[in-house]
Amino acid sequence: HVLTFEMSLIHAIPQTLFGIFFEDINHAVDGGLYAELIRNGSFEHIFSLEGWALELCEESIEVSVDTSNPIHPNNKNYVRVRSDDPNAEIVLINLGYTASPIRGGIPIKAGEAYNLSFFVRTVGFTGEVSVYLENRRGEKYAESLVRISEQIDDWMRISLELVPKVTFSNSHFVMRIKGQGELHLDMISLIPKNTWHNMRTDLINVLKDLKPGFFRFPGGCLVEGDSLSNAYRWKDTIGPIEERKPNRNLWGYHQSYGIGFYEYLLLAEYLGAEPVPIFNAGISCQVRGAEYCPVDELDEWIQDVLDFLEFANGPTDTYWGSIRAQLGHPETFNVKYIGIGNENWGDQYHERFKLFHTAIKEKYPEVKIVFSGPPSYEGSNFRYAMRWAKENDVEIFDEHIYASPEWLLANTERYDRYDRTGPRIMLGEYAAHAPGRQNNWQAALAEAAFLTGVVRNSDVVIMASYAPLFNRIGFSQWVPDLIWFDSASFFLTPSYFVQKLYADHTGDYLIPSEITNEDLVLIGYRYKAIYHVCTYNSKSNEITVFLVNPWPDDKSVKIQLPENIRTRKEINLIRLCGSLTDINNFDDYAIVPVHEKIISNSCGSFDFIAKGYSFNVLKIGLE
Numbered sequence: 001h002v003l004t005f006e007m008s009l010i011h012a013i014p015q016t017l018f019g020i021f022f023e024d025i026n027h028a029v030d031g032g033l034y035a036e037l038i039r040n041g042s043f044e045h046i047f048s049l050e051g052w053a054l055e056l057c058e059e060s061i062e063v064s065v066d067t068s069n070p071i072h073p074n075n076k077n078y079v080r081v082r083s084d085d086p087n088a089e090i091v092l093i094n095l096g097y098t099a100s101p102i103r104g105g106i107p108i109k110a111g112e113a114y115n116l117s118f119f120v121r122t123v124g125f126t127g128e129v130s131v132y133l134e135n136r137r138g139e140k141y142a143e144s145l146v147r148i149s150e151q152i153d154d155w156m157r158i159s160l161e162l163v164p165k166v167t168f169s170n171s172h173f174v175m176r177i178k179g180q181g182e183l184h185l186d187m188i189s190l191i192p193k194n195t196w197h198n199m200r201t202d203l204i205n206v207l208k209d210l211k212p213g214f215f216r217f218p219g220g221c222l223v224e225g226d227s228l229s230n231a232y233r234w235k236d237t238i239g240p241i242e243e244r245k246p247n248r249n250l251w252g253y254h255q256s257y258g259i260g261f262y263e264y265l266l267l268a269e270y271l272g273a274e275p276v277p278i279f280n281a282g283i284s285c286q287v288r289g290a291e292y293c294p295v296d297e298l299d300e301w302i303q304d305v306l307d308f309l310e311f312a313n314g315p316t317d318t319y320w321g322s323i324r325a326q327l328g329h330p331e332t333f334n335v336k337y338i339g340i341g342n343e344n345w346g347d348q349y350h351e352r353f354k355l356f357h358t359a360i361k362e363k364y365p366e367v368k369i370v371f372s373g374p375p376s377y378e379g380s381n382f383r384y385a386m387r388w389a390k391e392n393d394v395e396i397f398d399e400h401i402y403a404s405p406e407w408l409l410a411n412t413e414r415y416d417r418y419d420r421t422g423p424r425i426m427l428g429e430y431a432a433h434a435p436g437r438q439n440n441w442q443a444a445l446a447e448a449a450f451l452t453g454v455v456r457n458s459d460v461v462i463m464a465s466y467a468p469l470f471n472r473i474g475f476s477q478w479v480p481d482l483i484w485f486d487s488a489s490f491f492l493t494p495s496y497f498v499q500k501l502y503a504d505h506t507g508d509y510l511i512p513s514e515i516t517n518e519d520l521v522l523i524g525y526r527y528k529a530i531y532h533v534c535t536y537n538s539k540s541n542e543i544t545v546f547l548v549n550p551w552p553d554d555k556s557v558k559i560q561l562p563e564n565i566r567t568r569k570e571i572n573l574i575r576l577c578g579s580l581t582d583i584n585n586f587d588d589y590a591i592v593p594v595h596e597k598i599i600s601n602s603c604g605s606f607d608f609i610a611k612g613y614s615f616n617v618l619k620i621g622l623e
């Protein structure tokens with residue numbers, strides 16, 4: 001094979017091209033990025049004592065979940081302990097997110113500080129509450145005691161610090177209550193001191209390493225709800241945690257909203273990514289039998305979006321702008337993109353989209369509005385949606401592609417055929433689903449090949465993100481995923497490294513390139529022998545050649561340099577390579593980037609071997 005390229009610029013590559021899609025699926029937030037270690041400390045889960053074990057030490061003590069006088073109407077449940085005997089004891093034990101005896105529980109580190117807090121109220125109670133972390137054998141790691149002798153009429157927050165002496169991955173949190181009278185407890189929380197806005201720093205760092213150009217949130221199907229009653233409403237998710245209105249999400253578990261819209265905006269800002277919040281279009285999940293908000297009642301949903309834009313972008317003398325300032329961010333977030341709907345389609349969606357569009361553009365003409373594509377990226381629903389989008393001057397169309405590796409390899413030219421006068425594309429969700437939906441090298445290699453077509457067509461495709469992002473082992477609803485984690489550690493999948501190599505090395509311009517290629521026809525699909533794309537980075541004066549060999553045999557490629565250029569002698573190669581079934585794991589990475597140097601003769605050409613099953617990034621510095 002001979003690969004040639006030219007030093008002319010075809011089009012600029014958008015800074016937004018590679019991003020992150022964030023959804024609370026697979027416990028990405030609760031039990032995940034949200035660093036809260038107590039599961040269901042608010043007792044708001046459908047099973048109000050989920051996550052808790054109770055040990056009643058005496059019969060004269062009663063425990064119930066009460067709702068009669070909560071901290072806030074959004075946070076209805078609390079625990080009521082009643083005892084007639086001053087020596088009676090009850091023990092509340094929280095197991096954290098325990099998936100198995102090995103993975104789960106509450107991880108603690110020796111010498112690190114943990115903020116413990118809870119709300120308490122009493123009715124004639126005198127006694128004590130002792131709090132500690134312990135292992136299965138009942139050995140204590142950190143302990144503190146609160147004595148209560150005076151009446152606490154109104155809910156009062158008690159805050160303490162626990163500093164364990166040992167490191168232990170699977171501890172339990174214990175609250176031992178002894179005394180007489182009535183004690184009410186709520187919002188029991190244990191969060192490591194070393195977090196960023198209550199988020200796990202290890203997980204934030206791996207997101208930062210992806211250098212995301214955009215950050216789409218908070219879903220996904222999550223936004224839609226299985227009915228409109230549990231659709232995602234951003235106003236439920238801001239303010240003091242005890243006043244947020246938790247919700248059971250469409251993925252079947254409880255969201256505390258400890259990370260809500262404000263934190264998402266902070267995170268996008270920290271990551272240097274354009275926020276792309278997605279709002280419900282007044283339609284619940286269509287795949288699960290849609291509930292449509294009647295058009296004449298849609299104002300409330302539209303107003304939510306307008307209020308959000310005031311919250312994110314409005315001056316501090318507006319109502320919502322002042323709330324942003326009170327939360328600690330007087331500067332605007334400068335949100336440039338929002339999406340209306342997720343995986344919606346059909347006339348009912350179009351009618352509602354138009355109403356949102358008109359109202360938003362009237363007040364915020366500069367904000368770009370993303371239109372949702374249907375779940376299937378092929379077929380009549382897709383064609384109808386695209387036709388409507390074109391006829392109605394939709395700015396950005398959100399496509400989701402979950403396909404077999406074979407499909408992705410055979411469709412790298414999908415965007416070559418796109419009508420340049422139509423909407424830009426946000427490939428808001430993509431992933432290869434290999435047999436068994438394994439996060440293996442076969443899937444990642446096909447994604448690497450497909451992304452050559454995305455980069456080549458980045459005049460049309462302006463955003464692309466893998467989905468889903470996170471998987472908490474033992475608490476997942478969907479595989480494959482980009483990053484897997486447990487209570488204390490994580491591992492990165494081959495797909496993560498593919499996306500990171502693109503994010504790190506795609507230049508700011510596409511340049512023309514060609515390869516003498518053979519087309520292979522196998523089991524009905526047409527493939528290429530080698531997939532490639534070339535970009536130029538004007539800041540570092542470098543050409544990047546992305547080359548994918550998805551076949552078992554090594555392929556020799558002569559890289560023919562343009563006549564008028566001289567390159568640096570050393571060419572940097574970053575390669576991902578393995579067998580198709582290779583996967584990464586907590587302590588064993590089969591697929592990791594390997595760095596090599598190739599010596600070229602600075603002009604003319606040089607030979608390169610693209611190993612079997614490899615993704616290669618060649619960085620050619622120009623003199």
Ligand code: AHR
Nearest residue numbers: 220221222342343467468
């Ligand atoms: O990424 C998982 C789900 O896939 C998303 O919630 C949804 O948009 C798609 O169907």
